[in-house]
Amino acid sequence: MSSRRSRSRQSGGSRITEDQITDLVSKLQRLVPEIRNTRSDKVSASKVLQETCNYIRSLHREVDDLSERLSELLASPDTDSDQAAIIRSLLM
Amino acid sequence: MTASRREIITSSSSPPLRTRFALRFLKNLMKIKKSTPLGHSSSLPSSSSLEIRRRTQLIKLAAYSSMARAVGSRRVWSRALILKLSAGKRIGHRSSISLSARSSLRCLGMKRKRSKTVTKRFAAKKRQLEGPCPGVVELQRLVPGGESMDLCGLLEETAHFVQCLETQVRVMRSIADQLP
Numbered sequence: 001m002s003s004r005r006s007r008s009r010q011s012g013g014s015r016i017t018e019d020q021i022t023d024l025v026s027k028l029q030r031l032v033p034e035i036r037n038t039r040s041d042k043v044s045a046s047k048v049l050q051e052t053c054n055y056i057r058s059l060h061r062e063v064d065d066l067s068e069r070l071s072e073l074l075a076s077p078d079t080d081s082d083q084a085a086i087i088r089s090l091l092m
Numbered sequence: 093m094t095a096s097r098r099e100i101i102t103s104s105s106s107p108p109l110r111t112r113f114a115l116r117f118l119k120n121l122m123k124i125k126k127s128t129p130l131g132h133s134s135s136l137p138s139s140s141s142l143e144i145r146r147r148t149q150l151i152k153l154a155a156y157s158s159m160a161r162a163v164g165s166r167r168v169w170s171r172a173l174i175l176k177l178s179a180g181k182r183i184g185h186r187s188s189i190s191l192s193a194r195s196s197l198r199c200l201g202m203k204r205k206r207s208k209t210v211t212k213r214f215a216a217k218k219r220q221l222e223g224p225c226p227g228v229v230e231l232q233r234l235v236p237g238g239e240s241m242d243l244c245g246l247l248e249e250t251a252h253f254v255q256c257l258e259t260q261v262r263v264m265r266s267i268a269d270q271l272p
Contacts (some may be wrong), residue, residue, distance in 0.1 A: 024247035031254050049227030052250060056234045058258040063155060064148075066264040071147040073271045074125045 021045075028052055109256065112162040114263045120154035121267075153177065159260045169249045172237025 025045045029035050032055045035043050106112065128147055157177045163170035231246060232238035235253050238246055 011101055020244055021247070024216060024244065024251070027251050028247060028254075031096050031251055046227050049231055052254065053227060053230045053234055056250075056257065059261055060252070062261050063152060063257075063264065067151040067155065068144070068148045068262065069268045070121065070264065070271070071144050073268060074121070074128070074147060074151075075144065076272075 025049075032054075109162055110259045110263055113159050113259060114159035114267075116162055117155055117263065118267070120158055121151065124150050124154065155260055155264060159256055163252075163256060167238045168241060168245065168247060169238070169253050176236060221267055 022045075025048050026040050029040060029043060029048045032048070032051050034051045034055065035048060100181065119216060124147060128143065156173065160170045160177065161172040163175075165171050228243065228246070232241070232252060235241075235246065235250050
């Protein structure tokens, strides 16, 4: 596994070190709400990957639901002034 | 409030991702709205379930493509996503829109099918990464362009991808809350 890879002193950039992977895994852990609060030494890397996959899938589902909601909203006629107000409120 | 607005217009750096995405997405939404056939009189809303489902697919495509374009070519996943989405559009030019939409969205890991050439070409890389943990393969399927990345790059791309997806959801939700 990655434990076989030796820690390289040469900063070639192409050698992947254990530390780099651990850092990246903990960065992912901070992003995923499910495991954000558990201590990093209690969460294994594979669990982080698994939860990340689940989180990405749930985000896709949310996009689906929101698209459907937007589609139903677009069905009704809208005035242009509403749209300008939305843009303004999003930018400020 | 006006200060931040001035900042967006006059700052030399480009506006934040959520603004770039929001602008593109809103433009696409208005395009979709104009192109769908509304009833001639306001009393007949185009609310047939087929219409709604078609529009949902279009909106979903617009959301992902707006996000990928807002990120630009800086990231492997956005480049891969732009390529896959435009390829799907080219296929769908002759056939129905829903068919192209489904083929484009398949590349986001929503359906489990994968083309044979892709599997063959990246089988070697896959084997390399399958060793550490099986979750890596699943992640590669979900992140666009993930098949060709080593573990390090994959984790980085995943982090950025997740952040952009969250932004996308947040912007879409605020638009949906504001529209009615």
